[in-house]
Amino acid sequence: MTVKPYVRAVPRYTWFLAHSRYLRYITREVTCVFIGAYAFLMLVGLKRLAEGREAWEAFVQALASPASLVFHVAVLAFALYHTTSWFNVTPKAMPIQLGDGFVPGRVIVGAHYAIWIVLSLAVLILAGVF
Amino acid sequence: MAKSDKALVWGLFAAGGTVTAFVTPVLVVLTLLPALGVLPDVLTYDSLRAFADATLGRLAIVAIVVLSLWHAAHRLRITLHDFGVRADYAVAVVVYVAAAVGSLAAGWYALAL
Incomplete structure (x- = not known):
């Protein structure tokens, strides 16, 4: 006698919405996008610093833009999530x-x-x- | 990725996770401040240059950039799998090559300072 095995249906792309535990897990994993984006920003900053005073000051000028503020607030939120989830x-x-x-x-x-x-x-x- | 590569990428992931947990929030605060009209002294050319001209300072900058990249790369590989992307080998090649290129660039810029 063969028994059809039970396979619990797991939606491949939206599984993390099924439970708050999954949502916390995927939030922790997604922090890497923001850590990576900030690493890229630091890399650009290092390049500008190496290029000299004028390039660096233009970089700092760009940091003062509203887009930069939005970017930094988002990165800060996910960076703090990364820190607490990592320490815990x-x-x-x-x-x-x-x-x-x-x-x-x-x-x-x-x-x-x-x-x-x-x-x-x-x-x-x-x-x-x- | 071959099994033997696991220890290396996981080690970089863990080291990067620890370093970013400790320093990324405060660094983000520093580079956020100009958008609020505040320029911390460390972000002036002369101050940052002086910091980067010290060997330890320069090493710290490169270490933070490189470890952040490898941490993000490895976790992104896992996260893409979680989001249903099953081409793990291709994903691994792309993220690790990106991290390696970024690391070489960081080293290159640090030497060019």
């Missing part, structure tokens, strides 16, 4: 053994957030923002 899985990605047990996950995650905040503030201060 660190206990799974690199559990730290201590004697017979493991360092509690919230300690590892908390340490990442603490270092991130201190580092970000240090960069802002050194960059002359404050």
Whole structure:
């Protein structure tokens, strides 16, 4: 006797809309588009810096445009999503053994957030923002 | 991609994920500020030039650009699969070649500084 196997229908292109868990997963994965776009912007900036003062100042001028503001707000939102989703899985990605047990996950995650905040503030201060 | 390449691209993905998690938000804030009419000192030609002229500063710039590219490339490969694109080999070639070209360009510009 043959039994027709049950194959759960999964829509190939819209599966991530089926559950909020899937939506959070795909949002995390899509952050790469924005990280990549920002990497490209940094690459262009590096090129302009290498080309000299005039090219660099034109680049900074372009950064002041409304389109740049929209781009940066979008990148910032997804970059923050990347940061939090990355930090929140660190206990799974690199559990730290201590004697017979493991360092509690919230300690590892908390340490990442603490270092991130201190580092970000240090960069802002050194960059002359404050 | 051959199995032996996995460790390399995954290593770059993980290193890039960690570096971007720590530094991308604050860098985005810095380059966002000109659009709000604020020019942080580091974005003036003389200041950034001085930063890039220090060996560590130049290495940091290249490392951040290169690791961001490889992180994004690898995750984009997986994400395209998630969106139903099944031509994984072609996708892998395109994203990794793009990351490699971008990395070489970053190195080239850094040497040309």
